[in-house]
């Protein structure tokens with residue numbers, strides 16, 4: 017956790033042709049949408065290349081793309097983002113390209129953030145939410161899907177989440193394995209509601225400690241009969257998620273793109289928006305070695321996902 021991850025972290029200047037690190041700065045080229053771009057030359061094989069900063073071959077400026085992401089996760093539909101851009105940018109983008117940017121960059125950023133280890137408290141709350149999705153070519157059939165998610169009570173960091181077609185043991189296991197990986201050494205309690213599938217999966221994931229004669233985590237199963245709320249932290253997070261995702265109006269298309277969109281929401285929840293209860297973004301407490309200094313954290317995170 018001591019290695020700082022920040023702006024000063026450099027892009028790897030590795031030749032894409034022969035993988036050599038022996039490269040030098042070459043010429044700069046003026047591009048239409050992304051300004052001056054530095055070319056590098058490989059001293060090993062002689063080929064020149066540009067570094068992929070996350071926007072390689074994109075026909076729109078990084079500011080415009082990250083602006084679309086930000087508006088989308090603040091609750092503006094892709095169609096409205098497109099209408100907004102039409103008024104301010106000469107080059108038009110369709111609402112389909114905006115949707116594609118959301119999916120592409122949500123996957124790119126979460127590929128990076130999912131590998132970061134967390135400094136959490138002792139208790140993680142896990143729960144599921146039901147979602148409806150219309151399959152693209154079967155307009156009438158509505159699928160009932162599940163978003164399984166988890167939150168660290170201390171930092172409010174959304175630790176692991178995924179969008180699935182069902183909520184069986186396989187799906188719970190996938191989410192919990194990631195909880196285990198990211199919170200290693202900190203977590204002692206997993207809190208869930210009364211849904212019976214949890215018990216076995218939690219035991220399997222963390223295992224039994226023969227020396228201590230007990231399971232490696234305590235499964236805190238909270239069964240409440242009234243609507244006082246059982247696990248308030250995860251339920252409050254669900255309220256925030258519902259509030260933001262209401263404009264998605266049911267997902268269209270495949271379960272994978274619904275999952276990508278929710279991954280982007282997870283990034284928004286952990287890294288972009290300030291959490292009202294703690295007054296900072298959850299990552300500031302859970303990942304103290306990650307330094308995000310600019311106002312456009314989307315852009316910074318995209319850069320980092322290409323650096324590390």
Ligand SMILES: [Zn+2]
Nearest residue numbers: 031034058061
């Ligand atoms: Zn080379």
